[in-house]
Amino acid sequence: MSPSEVIGFAPGGEETVTIYERSQSGRRAFVPPPLDVPETPLSELIPASERRAEPPALPEVSEPEIVRHFNNLSKKNFDLDTGFYPLGSCTMKHNPKVNERVAALAGHARLHPAQEAKYAQGALELMFRLQGALAEVAGLPHVSLQPSAGSHGELAGLLLTRAYHDDRGDKRTKVLTPDTAHGTNPATVRMAGYEVVKVGTAEDGGVDLDDLRAKADEEVACLMLTNPNTLGLFDRNITEIARIVHEVGATLYYDGANLNAVMGISRPGDMGFDIVHYNLHKTFSQPHGGGGPGSGPIAVSDRIEPYLPRPQIVEVDSGNGAAPVYDLDFVRPKSIGRLRGFQGNFGVFVRSYAYICSLGGDGLREASDMAVLNANYLRARLAEPGLAEHLPIAFDRACMHEFVVSGTGAKRNLGVKTLDIAKRLLDHRVHPPTVYFPLLVDEAMLIEPTETEPKERLDGFVDALRAVLEEAAEDPQIAQGAPYTTPVRRLDEAGAARRPVVRQPPAGQEPPGDPDDARQVTTGKV
Amino acid sequence: MSRYTSATDSDRRAMLEAIGVESLEDLFVDIPADVRLGRDLEIPPGMSELEVTEHLGALAARNRDAESEVTFLGAGMYDHYVPALVDSITQRSEFLTPYTPYQPEISQGGLQVMFEFQTAISELTGLPVSNASMYEGPSSVASAGYLAKLENGRSKLIASRGVHPHSRETLATYSRGFGSQVQEIPLDESGATDLEALAAAIDDDTSAVFLQQPNFLGTVEDLGPLVEAAKRTGALVVCACDPLTLGILKPPGDYGVDVAVGEGQTLGNRLDFGGPSFGFYAAAERYIRKMPGRIAGETVDVDGKRGFVLTLQTREQHIRREKATHNICTSQALNALAGIVYLAWLGRRGIVELGELMARRTHYAREALGLEAINPGAVVREFAVRVPDLDEFMQSARADGVNPGYRLGQDYPEYADGLLVAVTERRTRADIDRLARHATGVREGVTA
DSSP states (O other): OOTTOSOOOOOOOSOOOOTTTTOOTTOOSOOOOOOOSOOOOHHHHSOGGGBOSSOOOOOOOOHHHHHHHHHHHHTTBOOTTTSOOOBTTTOOOOOOHHHHHHHTSHHHHTOOTTSOGGGBHHHHHHHHHHHHHHHHHHTOSEEEOOOSSHHHHHHHHHHHHHHHHHHTTOOOOEEEEETTOOTHHHHHHHHTTOEEEEEOBOTTSSBOHHHHHHHOOTTEEEEEEOSSOTTSOOOTTHHHHHHHHHHTTOEEEEEETTGGGTTTTBOHHHHTOSEEEEOTTTTTOOOOTTTOOOOOOEEEOTTTGGGOOSOEEEEEOOSTTOOOEEEEEOOOTTOOOOSSSTTOOHHHHHHHHHHHHHHHHHHHHHHHHHHHHHHHHHHHHHTSTTTTTTSOBSSOSOOSSOEEEETHHHHHHHSOOHHHHHHHHHTTTOOOOEESOSTTSTTEEEEOOOTTSOHHHHHHHHHHHHHHHHHHHHOHHHHHHOOOSSSSOSBOHHHHHHSOOOSOOOTTOOOOOOSSOOOOOOOSOO | OOTTOOOOHHHHHHHHHHHTOSSGGGGGTTSOGGGBOOSOOSSOBOOOHHHHHHHHHHHHHTBOOTTSSEEOOOTTOOOOOOOHHHHHHHTSHHHHSOOOOSSGGGBHHHHHHHHHHHHHHHHHHTOSEEOSOBSOHHHHHHHHHHHHHHHHOOOEEEEETTSOHHHHHHHHHHHHHHTOEEEEEOBOTTSSBOHHHHHHHOOTTEEEEEEEESOTTOBOOOHHHHHHHHTTTTOEEEEEEOGGGTTTBOOGGGGTOSEEEEEOTTTTOOOGGGOSOOEEEEEOGGGTTTOOSOOEEEEEBTTSOEEEEEOOGGGSHHHHGGGOSOOOOSOOHHHHHHHHHHHHHHHHHHHHHHHHHHHHHHHHHHHHHOOEESSOSOBSSEEEEEOTTHHHHHHHHHHTTEEOOEEGGGTOGGGTTEEEEEOOTTSOHHHHHHHHHHHHHHHHHHHO
16 A cells, blocks of 8 residues: 555645734724724823833734634644544543533623622532532542643642641651653642652552552652553552551542543542542543643542632522522631632533533443443454554553553564554544553553444554554555655654744744754654 | 443444453453442433533523623623634634644644744733643743742742732642742732832842732733832742733833733633633743743644644653643643634734723723722723722612622722722623713712
């Protein structure tokens, strides 16, 4: 097969032109509403020292051309509504369309965040109900919806941990993270003012208990854990891990990126976790938007509750059998305070609440069951001859919602790296798995199909992988040079970092020159 | 019921057989019995799509949104008009449903949007480097505090009380983690940051100084002297600003601030009861390798074709882990898209015209109300007044379907009778006059 013979990606259309390059002086889309108050010169309203001298160089483009510009850009994106997206640890499940419709209702979309509680009862009740459902899924009683994304939830969790220890007069300096952890964990530890201490992984893919015992001491504030972990494995020793951590007085934090595996099956609270974050943009179907918005609510145990961010949403019994009313409680003396403005990403809450209403308790359980079934089916298919020798499965036992294969076989046998396989998959209109993560596995590919994919899609992915490997056996250069059918091919990332052009140069200015003028295409990790 | 899955009974059997197990249960062998839930989740059964729509519709109907009253509420988020093309573009599957652009070859649309967004933020703020979005305003302010900590290791953060109360509180929350303390500077009698108090507070341990333009009361601050005083001992100067006013206000970069951050809701994003919107973060060149968040950069592909990538990723958590300059991962890409589409719609002249309209109506409204102004100087979209009988005023206006604004007393004990009034382009002179009639009642009640 020749490099471009596969179906290929939708062509990108026109040449790459920015909205600024489309600008023509005098064009416009906006017409201001009529001026119905005195036309006082601006110079009389704003002192010259604070006034802008020249209008900002925003583009001048007509509405039809703005629409075409962004629609043409959109066609250069691959997206979940178009094709399979087995990106590990990202839970790219279907984003139900009804969620968008209910989120757009004026009662939600045009509700001001400072509206008095008595005029926002519907919104507060929705948030209260969402908190209840999330608490039930995590098995922890108290929820704050405030954090804006998973990493924000992690920061909340460590600040809660700090407040908890401080309140007991207990100074602690270290936080433990497994070597399989998401990068956000250690980064968060630093932001929260703690030192990162890595815990190793045992042969079976779980936490190395001996290493944990050696490192868990009275200086440890917290252990941050993902369970199932980023290898897609449920840690069989979770109860013992919780015991070790609690014995030294530390908290146990649950990174909820992988919660999609265990809804209705096993709950972090029952495993002994003190603090959990959820990724509503993963587990609870908020569209990922090309990098957000997300939402990262947290749930905590009783001992952590006094420190939760404020405000908290409370249900107040109005007595006489009348319906309860909902309010925002700001009077929380031990609270860590705010993590952001207002009440959180409410529009995301609406979508996730609609999702939970659609599925119900039994549907959430079924979602996790099917996510695990799909992952294991893919795992089994990848163990077939022709695949397994090139992409051995890192931990060959039943996985949860995702699993890891290693590209070491393909590298040795065929001379193609994981990166090459990923790039060649693009020509098959498949989004590649997460690559080179977790760090523990050489040439890793982390594959998470999610529950919303039918069997045919999974089979199609196996076919695509097989085609890439068979092709590589004949001519590895094809994968090494891939992709061919995408709007652009491999990009010079090293050059971009060495000579950063991070904005359209102002009119009359050229972008900075390349210091050594030798552009190299990155072939390393993505 | 999970209507978003599609495995039939025969699919399940075929898949289990391929896996080589008898039942689903065999896939969960790793989960010890003592941590199994062993019962159904206590969450009501699933609903049909029709029922979901009706249930959510009923909840929405119990909110009084900006369509069902004439609102002068602001305080950080504003009822601006969002043009139809923003919805049309942001609802496209190709923008709505991709992940973060880790595979640039199939993400050129999103990456170019980031690049265009960064350009607009740089242009508005007058600072050369912008990232491709933060969560929202106050946490962006707090993140700038962390940059200051990494930059100079000092531990005192000074914030004007003109900075949004949520931003100051978020800054204090974050600071307890990275080990800094926040000291507040009062406002003077004109509702602007007290320059003398600021100058007196600056010392050798001052890590960063936080200002806001216009400030929380709507006052256009005289930033030049404040920035000059703030820089005396080498502290970073961080200015929170409202991007929609930057068509008529001098860009913070022109005053020599180090970092400009802010809330982006005013650029084409819905109120949404507080989010999702986006935050922005722009800085002087020398911070380019220390900034938080995603940054798109221009480059070329192997064929020399122009393209865009996520760049300077060695700042970021997924590469650098504990050495990252911030932990942010997922931010607000779709909301930033709404922002750049909105700015393209507004255009170079529109952002000036809209700014002028707001400034004129806002000054008109302050006159029309005839109440004692807390900030009698220059304002753009918002101003603060003292209301002799605030409860009565609120009630009287509320009964007429008008929401007069934000009660300052909840954040400022010094302005217990204060009301913060926001005037966007959606509030006409007729709306303003309607609000003013209720003010007349309060004024006469006092004089009588």
